[in-house]
Each structure stands twice: as C-alpha cells, then as structure tokens.
Amino acid sequence: MSQTSNTPKKTKAVLVAVQLPGVSDAEHEGSLQELERLCTTLGFVTVGRVSQRRKSLRTGTILGEGKLKELALWTGGTGIVTGFSKDGAGDDDDERMAPEPIDAPETKATVVIFDHEMSPTQLSNLEDATGVEVLDRSGVILEIFSRHARSREARLQVEIAKLAYLAPRLRASHVGGDRQGGGIGAKGAGESAHELDRRRIRDRIAELRGQLESIRHEQTTRRAQRSEAPCVALVGYTNAGKSSLMRALTGSEVLVEDKLFATLDTTVRALQPETVPRILVSDTVGFIKKLPHDLVASFRSTLDEALNASLLLFTVDGSDPNFRSQWEVTRTVLAEIGAEKTPSLLILNKVDQLQPEQQAELAQEFPEAIFISTRNRDDIKRIRELILGHFETEMIDKSVLIPYTQGKVLGMIRERARVLQEKHEDEGTIVTIRATEDVHAWIEKQLNKDS
Template sequence: MLKTHPARPCAVLVGVQLPGVSDAEHTADLAELARLVKTLGYDAVATVSQRREGLASGTVLGTGKLKELAQLTGGSGVIASGAQDRTSKARERWESADASLEEPEEPEEPEEEEAAPPAEDAPGEVAQRPTVVVVDHELSPSQLRNLEKATGAQVLDRTGVIVDIFHRHARSHEARMQVEIARLNYLAPRLRESTGGRERQQGRGAGDSAVELDRRKIRDRLAELREGLAAIQKDQDQRRYARRDQLRVALVGYTNAGKSSLMRALTGSEVLVADQLFATLDTTVRALQPESRPRVLVSDTVGFIKKLPHDLVASFRSTLDEALEASLLLYVVDASDPTWDAQLEVTRTVLREIGADAVPSQLLFNKVDRLDEAAQEALRSRHPEALLLSAHRPEDVGLLRERILRAFATSMVDADLVIPYASQSRISEVYENTTVLSEAFDESGRKLRVRGLPAAIARLTQAFGT
C-alpha cells in the first residue's frame, strides 16, 4: 500500500543490488537515497529493488520489475516509440546507432508491442500516484529516457538528486558558481533527450540543431563561470597564504554528521545548523573561542557522501584546500548512524585522494547522547584514540577544545624577541601569533619570552630584526 502525505509530492526509489554488495549495504544505500529524496522535498512512498549481475543497459531493471514499477506510477511498463514525424537523416543514423548499443533485457512478446493502459488503483491504495522515480545509480541519457517512457513519471538518478540539492542550498556567490558548473556538466550530455527531437535553423546558427546550439551556450557559460571562479579562488588563496603561520583546524566528515553544530559550539559563530543533508556548502573560518594565544582558526567544510559526483568534488576545491592545508583535521562521525563505519571510510577515501591523509587528525564520535552506555563502551573499545562527545554538551566541547590546544602544544617552541621602542605599535602581532611567557624592558626595547610555532617565530624575528 502506498502511504502519501497530501502536502508533498511522492517518489518511488529504485535500486539494483549488484554482485559484491551485501544486503545490509544495499539497504543502507536505499535508506540514504530516501534521505536525499526527503531533502529534495519528496516523500519516498515505495521501493522497487532487484538483485542482478549488472544494470540492464536499456532500462536498469528487468522486464518484470519494470512492469512492477510502472504499476506504481501508472505507466505502461513498455518503451513506446518516441520517433518524431520529421527528423533529419543524420538524426536517424544517430538514433539507430544509439539503439544498436542497447541490448534488450528480454525479447518482448508480440502482444506487448502496444502500450498498455495505466493500471487501476488496487483496493485500499491511495489515489495519489508517485510522480517521480529516483534511481540509486547514475543513468545514461538513454536509460533515463526509456524509464520515463515506461513509467510515465519524471526520472532522476542519484547524481541528479545530489546536484539539485546542492543547487538549492548554495548561498554564497562562490558556492552558486561551483554548483552551476557541476549542474551544467551533468545536464550537457542529457540535452538530446530533453529536446524531443526539436530542430531549429535560424540566424548565425543556421544548420545547427537545437541541441548543438544549447551545448554551445553551455560551453560558453562554463568558460565564463570558470573564469569568475578562478578570480574568487585566487583571492581565497591569498587569504589562506596570509593565514599560513596560524593554527588551523578543519572539521571534515560525512554530511549531517554534526560538523556545523560543533563549529557553532567551538567558535560561537552563527553558522547554519539543520538536520538535513548538505545544509552547509560554504567554507566558514572562525577563531576558536575563548580565544587562545596563538589564535586557532576553525573551518567548517562541505560534507561528503557515498558516490559524490566527481564534478562536485572538483568544483568545491576550496573545501578540499582547507583540509589539505590544515594543521589538524577533526574527523566528525555520527555515532548514532548504524552505517558510521562506511561513512568514515568514504571521508577517508576522499581525503586520501587529495593527499590530506598525511595531515595530523583526531577522530570524533558525535551525537553519543543518543547511544546507551553499552554502545558507547563498544566504540571506546574499537577506537580507544577517539573522543566521544555531543556538540550540545558544554563539558564535551570544553574537553575537545583542550584536546585541540594540547595537540598543538607539542609543535611549539620557545624563543626570545626584542621589540624596539620605535616598533611598539606592532606589538599586537606578537600577542596574536604567540603566547607571551614573560616581558622586561631595557634600553634596546621590550624583551619578550614567547612560545609559538617555528614559522611564526621566524617571521616575527625577521620583522623586528632580532
């Protein structure tokens, strides 16, 4: 029976369990897809799942499961011809070549050649049918088109859902540009399917199809976006270079693990906190509070997810750079999620790919207030080096702050500085970048005993000529 909410559109989830994927992993993937769909604004009211050796090249599912899916959406269950009355010979050859690459899953019976009428609602089944089919795999343009013909519903794949969520949640100018690049890269190869064979010949593009003109516009827009993003990132690189001698902590982890809640607790900043996937897309940098000497900067980064589209990973370079150049990485894990170990491995894999696995790190199990004592003890036994905490408990946040400062203390050195009286106006640089242990005055100036990072002390020594 389909259960729907009258205020929200409905969706059907589709998953194929491939060889090497356990039942638990498959179930977890579909549960995560349901959360993605909910974040996008749909209620997942049904699931169609099939165990197969591989995705059917034409429709992802086998014939029987495709008909089962079509019964839920009111579609025919067969791929009706979408040929246009008028088409060019080039398009005919293109469509013919494309169709020859698609191996039919099973030969169709003669009586199934004509589209069947939509199925009637079964007794007890609600009248509202799902209008969207969401597939937990990346679809080719032909697979997407065939599923839409067979189901009569809008079809989205996992990549399309994630890109759309990013598009809706992007707030800063930089994030919107990054998401638009990924979105255009996703849409470009699918333009042929969305144009319905429409052709136009006019103006300077005479002789070009609608798709060719649209693709040219996309290429021009991508070039414009990349140029603008490069200018923004150049400015960010300069700011990051200016912070090179400061202590930097980066919060990294799976989406919705609680990074933003920890960011707010550690720094007192009003960053967005929401119980949804990819609520944070902008890199935020704030000082650890209460402020320490030397000052510690904390950055909140975009969360990772399984099967995160490569274009999005490439677009959000600034987040990856924050992780790569941090002095300490805090791996934030949602301890209340039953798939936390797989989520942690996804985070480690992405950071390993960019070389950030060499950065010193601390493992944090967040949301432990949702676990009983036995579950917490199991975590301690498995990961004795980890810190168990809740971002909503001040005592846990204070313990984390102490752990951060203790981690940096081992890399600091003591040194003597002499600040000439003529340079007293710059004394704030010393207090901002080091801890002043003692001070005295003589005829040469102010004599300070300081503790700080070697690079910061070397820069201050050179600046004051001591």
C-alpha cells in the same frame, strides 16, 4: 464552510535500487534510507520502494522485465519501453526480494528516483515505461545543492556541475525535426538545435569558470593573509554534526539543520575564547556516497580549506550504523585532493544517542577516537584543549630581548604568539615566547629590520 488549504502538495516519489554483487543487505538498506533522506530534504514524500538484486546496471532499463512492470504499478505506466528489446531483461530477477506480484498501490508516485547514476538512454527508457519523470541520485543531489547554495561562489559551482551533468543528457527535440541554427553565434547550416544547445552549455560553463577563477584568486589572497594563524578544518559526512561542533567551538551563528547538505559554503571563525596565537576553525561541505564527480571538482576550492588546514577533525555520527563507510568516503575524497597526510583527530559525535554498551564496543574498536556530544559543554572544552595541545606540541619556548626603542614589535608579537613571561631590564624587555619556528624567525626578522 470549508476552507481551501494553501499548503502545496508534496511530490510523491517511489525509490528504486539495485543490489549489486558485493553489496551487503545492510549497505543496500542504508543507501536506500539515505536516498529517502535526500528526497525529504528536497521536499518529496516517499510512497514506496522497488528493489532488486542484479549482476550489473548495464541494461537499457537497469531493472529486469518483471521489476519494471512492478515499478510501473506505482506510477500508472505501461512497464514497456517502446521499441526496446527485452532479451535478457529478466534473467537477473531475484524472487527472494519480490516473492509475489503486488497489487497496484492506491497512492501513485509522480516521480521515480533511482539510487544510481544513469545514462541518457536509461533515463529515456525508464520514463517511457513509467510515464513519469525519472531522476537519478546525482540529479537529486545536484538539485539540493542548487537550492542550498547561498554565496556567489557556491551558486557558480553548482551551476557548473548541473550544466556538466545536463550536457550529455540533452535529447534531440522531437518537435520540428533537426531545426537548423542560423542566428548569431551559430555554426550555420548543419547544426541541429540539439547540437546548438550543447554548444551553448559549453560556452556557459567556460564563462562560469572564468567568474569562478576570479573569486578563487580573491580567496587565495584571503588565505595568504591568514596563513600565519593555525587552522582547524571540520570534515565529515553530511549531517554528521560539523556545523553544531563549529557553533560550539566558535560561538558563531552557523546554520544548524537536521538536513543533508545544510551547509555548502565554507565558514571560517576564530576558536572561542580566543587564543594567542589565534586559531581558526573552518566548516566544510559535507560528503556523501556516490557524490557526482563534477560536484567534487566544482567544490575543489571549498575542499582546499581542508588541504590548507594544520589539523583535520574527522567528525562522524557515531549513532549511525553506517558511519564506518561514511568515514571511508570522507577519507577517500580528501585523499583525492592530497589532504590525507594532514594530522587529524577522529571525533565520534552524537554519543548521547548510544547505549553504554555500544559506547564501550566502539571505544574498543576505535581507541584513538574522541567521544562527544556537541550538547555537552565538557566535551566541547575537551576538544578545545586537544586542539590547543596539538598546536603547542609544534611550538618551542625562546627568550628574546626587545629594546625599548622597538616596543611596537612586542605588540605585534602578542598577536602572533603566546608570551609566557616578561622581565624589564635596562636595555629593554626580555620576553619568553612560545611559538612555532616560523613565528620565531619572523620575530628575529622584525627586530633586525628595525635595529
């Protein structure tokens, strides 16, 4: 007797990409592979790819006429856009990428994923031609963010970004014509259902931003409370190993998954074993090429952890052939928020997946980089020592007399600075303290206040 499987069927996707002038074959292939990983993270299974060289994406269907028909073979669509002029649609076809027409594949895709952001018209035309749902790269990324958001802040940020993405893509309803809005909150006669939906989205975004602002106020207060402690921010491309490094440096139970965007919420933990003064480590949301602008804007508060950090650890997957462009994406986004001048270290992670000759070549190309594997305890110890060394270069040693009547100040000093030596005299304790100028100024203020 056969049993029916309760395992849900995975959505079958066909990936589509256009190779524009100036994009190398390796970059084009790397972007498609990344898109496939995004689809895997979303739970889709990729059944095929369609690729074409074109001069631009500024056409009603993005693809030329021939490629559009090839794409339709994967979905069972007609490959024709109703009422769409095909003038010039095929003049950019590159026969080198599709030398001969292909037979219709047995496995049909139920969704088409484009490796580009598309206009509402392009989406509508392509759904008409393919007969299935069409998503662009931004839509896929937003859906992943939506599923992975855990904290209230992250959920608010993602909803704002999704609504901002959706608003210009709303299509007027074909059912009931221009249904007039006449209820509470409507403008009255003359407003179509389409216009009403857009206004509701704008109102909802305003409401969400108000909620987010209150959360950010709380975050600012928390940051101010820990501002005396030096902070290290782990920044880098998604899936570069930031969370694994965070876990190794802090001993925290940070989520570690081999998925894109496994971490969306900023986590802040103390470096372990704890140091004096205590050093905080924050794990930030990963970056990716073609990250939707609204997501960058929405996650500004998350990226502020990097802006307020004293040291950035650029964590890069050294085993990924495309890590150079990934590193550049990270640097570009951080420059947009004004964090490009923050001191930083380049960490080439996952070197255990490289051959010795590959490591040697990278060491010559990036002499300033630190090569590690988060699985190697000696490598983690070395990173920890580099962090300590960085902060100690900004510290100076001073000796100060703490009167016995102000003994409580000594306890406060131990929490904020490193005490190198103590010597008990008749008037009090002479302590030699290693700390930053700010901490030394704070100590002097405490002593004067209590004297």
